[in-house]
Amino acid sequence: MGLLDKFKSKFVSAEGKANPPEASFATRSDAVYAPISGVLVSLQEVKDEVLPVGLLGDGYGIVPTTDTGIIYSPVSGRVGAVTTTNHSIVIATDEGMEVLVHVGIGTVNMKGKGFNSLVKMGDAVRAGQPLLTFDNASIKLAGYDDVVTCTISNPDAFSKVEHVGDSGTLLGGRPLVKIGDPLLVVKK
Template structure:
């Protein structure tokens, strides 16, 4: 519901992208299909917009005119088609394993190991060297509001990103500015280099790892040209977000100084 509100009402889609689509990748194709059909319909009906605004309910007044109701129809078509495809085909990629009747089960061992991990706190290490900044001090409403999760931000002094936990890269956007990692203990982290740097479409970013890679703390994931990114007018605030914050009783900042070096303990996740 939180991503529905920010997406439909305000036109801010990052919570949908990072909170849902990156976790349930099968939702991506229905979004494309619904958007393509709706866009084709709106274009064919020559819908007119009379002022620029981010797409969302609050932008509806910019479409007031003779083609307004065609625009409303296009929006409804997009939502209905995407939703129906997801409802019909599902949204989870479930791995199915077959087991012979006499094969011994280690389910009890796995449950015990999972419970031990779940009951333990987990340390998260700094992915960058630079100045430590609280999320609420960032000049970006999506991160400062903590809608995507709790965490912290760093203004980098060195333009390299390292793995903050031991686990697997679950998402590495083609624009290379954002990396999702899931730790062995189940922590889901998002490293987002810069503010609105998705607009660079990968320019000035060099990936040193790829989606699906298993990484250890301190492994190099990404290099970027911070000087040129700033010359393009983008801020380099780099938030480190725990996207499954609700799984923890608290997210503690483990550093009490203004600057940090990559590899130093930065956050502690309490069960």
């Protein structure tokens, strides 16, 4: 195998599909990081019946600013669940956090069209590892909201969940976060 083949194998699977490269950023075991770059919004601003009232946990929404459609792991841990439609993933950490990453509102109705999981239940993942890809244009064409939510689904297991998502860069008066920016910190 030549140098070009070694390089290509890092970015293309045996089936010829593109493998997104990992994102690299400093991590802490008590923190949750942005799984995608975009505009940060509170869960109360997400146009959904379940998220604003906290039924799926505590966290943020991120409105993607690009159409790349790659979700990176916001924590290191083990994949606890992947929906059959590949639009959401739960990761359990060694510290006891259960982190839910969900792409879009109503996207379950797309029945998996435009979504591709890169991991399966039981896989060990590292913060910054690509988890799934999605076609942002398909979501919008189907008439759904493309907001990505990242929540700790078991916030009651901790004494406090601190919202630290912020940045010095604003877009329309809202913080603009990039992959790997800290969003949440838990206290036991």
